Amino acid sequence: MGTLRVDSKGRLTLPRGLRDELDIGPGDTVFFEREGSVLRLAKAANPFDVLATGAVAEWRAGGTTSLRAHARNRRADVNGDKG
Numbered sequence: 001m002g003t004l005r006v007d008s009k010g011r012l013t014l015p016r017g018l019r020d021e022l023d024i025g026p027g028d029t030v031f032f033e034r035e036g037s038v039l040r041l042a043k044a045a046n047p048f049d050v051l052a053t054g055a056v057a058e059w060r061a062g063g064t065t066s067l068r069a070h071a072r073n074r075r076a077d078v079n080g081d082k083g
């Protein structure tokens with residue numbers, strides 16, 4: 001466990017090593033939660049980054065199909081032809 005000092009404006013400075021480990025940089029949002037006298041911190045994740053990471057992982061695992069394949073399976077026109 002490490003220690004932090006609070007400055008005159010009530011700010012805490014996270015040690016560089018901890019910021020590096022948690023990938024926290026200037027402008028990042030950090031959530032906090034209080035449990036009694038314990039303060040828990042967590043870096044906020046961009047929800048779009050989380051969704052994109054999940055989508056790429058699913059695609060790499062073969063869990064997705066292309067839009068053309070999806071349309072072909074549903075017998076939909078993907079070329080704009082009104083036939």
